[in-house]
Amino acid sequence: MAMPVEKQLKYWGIAAAVAGFLLWYLGDVILPFVLGGAIAYCLDPIADALERLGFSRALATATITLFAVLIFVLLALLVIPTLINQATALAQSAPDLFRNLQAFLSDRFPQLFDESSTVRQSLIAVGDTVKAKGGDLLNTVLSSALSVINVILLIFIVPVVAFYLLLDWDRMVAEIDELLPRDHAPVIRRLAREIDATLASFIRGQGTVMLVLGAFYATALMIAGLRFGLVIGVTAGLLSFIPYVGAIVGGGLAIGLALYQFWGDWMMIAVVAGIFFAGQMLEGNVLTPKLVGGSVGLHPVWLLLALSVFGSLFGFVGMLVAVPVSAALGVLARFAVEKYKEGPLYRSSGAAEKK
Numbered sequence: 001m002a003m004p005v006e007k008q009l010k011y012w013g014i015a016a017a018v019a020g021f022l023l024w025y026l027g028d029v030i031l032p033f034v035l036g037g038a039i040a041y042c043l044d045p046i047a048d049a050l051e052r053l054g055f056s057r058a059l060a061t062a063t064i065t066l067f068a069v070l071i072f073v074l075l076a077l078l079v080i081p082t083l084i085n086q087a088t089a090l091a092q093s094a095p096d097l098f099r100n101l102q103a104f105l106s107d108r109f110p111q112l113f114d115e116s117s118t119v120r121q122s123l124i125a126v127g128d129t130v131k132a133k134g135g136d137l138l139n140t141v142l143s144s145a146l147s148v149i150n151v152i153l154l155i156f157i158v159p160v161v162a163f164y165l166l167l168d169w170d171r172m173v174a175e176i177d178e179l180l181p182r183d184h185a186p187v188i189r190r191l192a193r194e195i196d197a198t199l200a201s202f203i204r205g206q207g208t209v210m211l212v213l214g215a216f217y218a219t220a221l222m223i224a225g226l227r228f229g230l231v232i233g234v235t236a237g238l239l240s241f242i243p244y245v246g247a248i249v250g251g252g253l254a255i256g257l258a259l260y261q262f263w264g265d266w267m268m269i270a271v272v273a274g275i276f277f278a279g280q281m282l283e284g285n286v287l288t289p290k291l292v293g294g295s296v297g298l299h300p301v302w303l304l305l306a307l308s309v310f311g312s313l314f315g316f317v318g319m320l321v322a323v324p325v326s327a328a329l330g331v332l333a334r335f336a337v338e339k340y341k342e343g344p345l346y347r348s349s350g351a352a353e354k355k
Contacts, residue, residue: 008181023314023321034320036161042204043068043162044169061167065159191331198327209287213237213279217250220275224268226254227261236276240283247283251276302326 023030043064050060165172180188214237221229236250254272262268306326310318340346 023317031317031320032157033161034317035158037165038203038320039158039162040165040169041199042207043166045200045204047166047169057167057170061163064166065163068159191335194331194334195324195328198331199324202327203323205288209283210237210240212287213240213246213283216282217275217279220278221254221272224271224275226258226272228257229254232257236279247276247280302330 046064047057047060050063051057055063177185177189214234216233217236218230218233221233226232232250232253235253236246238246239249240246251273254276255269258269258272262272303323303326306322306329307319310322310325312318314321
């Protein structure tokens with residue numbers, strides 16, 4: 001005898017509430033497992049491709065792990081120290097930048113800088129605050145991010161979790177499929193495929209776009225000789241998942257620093273601006289159409305709302321799960337609309353007779 005739909009919804013609602021409570025209560029504890037699962041999900045297509053070439057699952061996982069370790073070592077030796085040094089130098093030089101901005105404005109708009117001027121007082125206050133708090137804030141962030149516990153989690157637990165999840169990924173998917181309610185299994189599989197397609201397009205595709213753009217911006221700005229080019233390029237790449245935000249924020253920072261560093265050399269300033277123009281052309285005409293496609297199904301406003309809500313409710317772990325949860329909710333919402341249009345509530349009797 002089949003269970004009534006109302007009772008099924010009650011049980012699934014209880015399960016969702018328990019999952020939400022556990023996510024809120026165990027957020028910091030499950031962080032390495034969420035990160036490991038995300039890494040395994042992103043690497044599973046590579047493992048499947050290696051299996052199609054004749055690799056066993058264990059050998060494919062070991063090969064991917066070896067390459068990941070090599071990449072991590074190269075980043076740790078070549079990129080990360082430079083990134084930290086430039087971020088520290090940028091924070092330390094921020095007061096000088098404010099003083100130069102004040103001098104620049106006072107030369108051209110002296111009337112704004114009377115002793116009682118609000119602009120003068122505001123710039124002095126901002127410069128003093130940055131000087132007093134900027135270094136302390138950066139040191140606090142770095143010390144928190146590089147604490148012993150976090151280092152252990154990132155260096156040991158996350159890769160181990162990712163390795164075992166990647167090794168057993170197909171088997172886990174098959175086990176979950178066996179546990180699906182038999183009456184609803186076809187619909188759940190269909191929805192799961194749509195959610196997977198959305199996540200694959202966004203996480204794998206957009207993640208690749210972020211890496212390519214970050215590497216392009218950072219390399220081009222460093223070749224152009226812009227100070228803090230690596231920090232600005234990485235920042236622009238990380239923010240590129242929101243359309244135009246990465247280019248606007250990164251371009252604004254880069255052009256502002258270029259004006260300060262290359263004042264009078266308009267060719268170099270134009271080169272810095274051209275780098276971000278070229279990045280936007282590359283993203284819009286090559287990277288996004290090829291790697292992400294047009295059927296992502298995650299509107300930027302919906303994504304920002306999900307990040308804000310889950311981040312405020314569950315902290316950093318909530319921000320990590322916001323994308324897959326918002327993708328799932330988007331698929332379920334489209335499915336609900338589809339069923340609504342097929343049902344009697346949408347198709348009135350008069351409309352049915354006309355058809």
